Amino acid sequence: MGKQIHIKVSDDIHRLLKEASAKNRKTVQEYVTTLLEYSLKEQLSLYSFLNKDTDYLQKEYSFRFIDLFAGIGGMRIAFENVNGHCVFTSEWDKFCQKTYYENFGDLPFGDITKINEKDIPDHDILLAGFPCQPFSIAGVSKKQSLGREHGFLDKTQGTLFFDVARIIKEKRPKAFLLENVKNLVNHDKGNTFKVITSTLRDLNYLIYYKVLDGKHFVPQHRERIFIVGLDKHVYGENFLFEFPTLPDPNKCVKDILEKKVDPKYTLSDNLWTYLQEYARKHKAKGNGFGFGLVDLSGVSRTLSARYYKDGSEILIPQKGKNPRKLTPRECARLQGFPEWFKIVVSDTQAYKQFGNAVTVPVVQAVAQQLVKTIDFNVTTYEREQRIAL
Missing domain, CATH: 3.40.50.150 (Vaccinia Virus protein VP39)
Structure with missing residues (x-):
């Protein structure tokens, strides 16, 4: 069981906490606990960084x-x-x-x-x-x-x-x-x-x-x-x-794909229709804008932080179905992250993180x-x- 701490806050702070907790889909108590946890961890982390035995580390x-x-x-x-x-x-x-x-x-x-x-x-x-x-x-x-x-x-x-x-x-x-x-x-x-x-x-x-x-x-x-x-x-x-x-390059997209993928990553009919129409209009104007349907034996376009929006820059073809987005784990592999690397955030945040990563x-x-x-x-x-x- 957790310990309880009772504190008083001003009306303004209470209002801000309610707004922030609602945006994060948490109760006020849960949100305050999260804030305290990460604030304390940051302070302790900084203390740890600034007090490392660097002479010992230098030997290792x-x-x-x-x-x-x-x-x-x-x-x-x-x-x-x-x-x-x-x-x-x-x-x-x-x-x-x-x-x-x-x-x-x-x-x-x-x-x-x-x-x-x-x-x-x-x-x-x-x-x-x-x-x-x-x-x-x-x-x-x-x-x-x-x-x-x-x-x-x-x-x-x-x-x-x-x-x-x-x-x-x-x-x-x-x-x-x-x-x-x-x-x-x-x-x-x-x-x-x-x-x-x-x-x-x-x-x-x-x-x-x-x-x-x-x-x-x-x-x-x-x-x-x-x-x-x-x-x-x-x-x-x-x-x-x-x-x-x-x-010399020797990797292809099929090398990084998962064997079993949740159907939620497959594009809806509405989104797939929209992306095809969008590409058709720009092609008629002589522009190169449009979705990127990947050649599984080749390489993909650049993964960006906006991938979470529609996944259009890198779409995986599927037989008899609409194409799908990469999964977060596939994005990790596309960026060369090791398999032990933990993905602990939502898909939206994971796409942003790997799109911005090295x-x-x-x-x-x-x-x-x-x-x-x-x-x-x-x-x-x-x-x-x-x-x-």
Whole structure:
């Protein structure tokens, strides 16, 4: 039996609790219990992260890393698979936090903008799949015109990339890996990518980037840009990093399909009719918009976070029936998540989570190359001694 705690709250707070609990389809008591549970777990998780015996961990693992904008932990899985140890993680979405906690036992710190960079544990590699936002250089230009000093981070203020940059500046990891959509290079007419790379170079890091396609490991065409940074203070000006050569694609969609699938994933007659009519209209106009009926012996389109709406981008053909959507487990496989990975949220949330996730084996290939290339044990002092010799 549970224990009872009686507290008084204001009328305004009680009203908000009733509204929020109704939206979450819970009683007020259940909702308050959930809020307390995750709030306490977050505080305890942060305390645990900030008080880890890193000297002991360093003896067991090859390197330490932090996982920012962690989602459901795809990058963590990849780097743990190459003998890394996660010493801090951050993710604000409560549903992703639940999935992350159930799979790794760590509840991510919520809002990265609210943590002091000095409080984050020391680490060798920083990982971040940060959101893409437009940057403005107007503020910097104005300060220059007025003869005022400005810091290198000024141009990223107000964006979540600022939080990545301020942590890199303070903690100076030996390396970092950032991941984003392929179009980051062209976002905001190229200004976003220019500001990102110039900011990272201003921090005295060597920068390498490349677009990699998930189809080399999973049956999904999914292009993402990966940005690797190496600390010049540790590795010097001329250190070379090369992205891994990816294997020839050899996976097809039928490899990831479940044998028994609930009929609820089959499209209704109304939805299937609508999608066919929608595609027909756009084809008549010369557009390429429309559903994607998958060739089971080939690869699929890119899985997106909107897949929960109608599943139209990746539809599985069925004999004698309307096509169906992928199941959440099939989405997990399409992204290269291991079979042990627990799916603990609704289908809607699972589709969003896997649609936003990284393709795990692609990240792992980069992680292997990074670990093989750089020496985690070298110090700034040792590098200077090598150069002197």
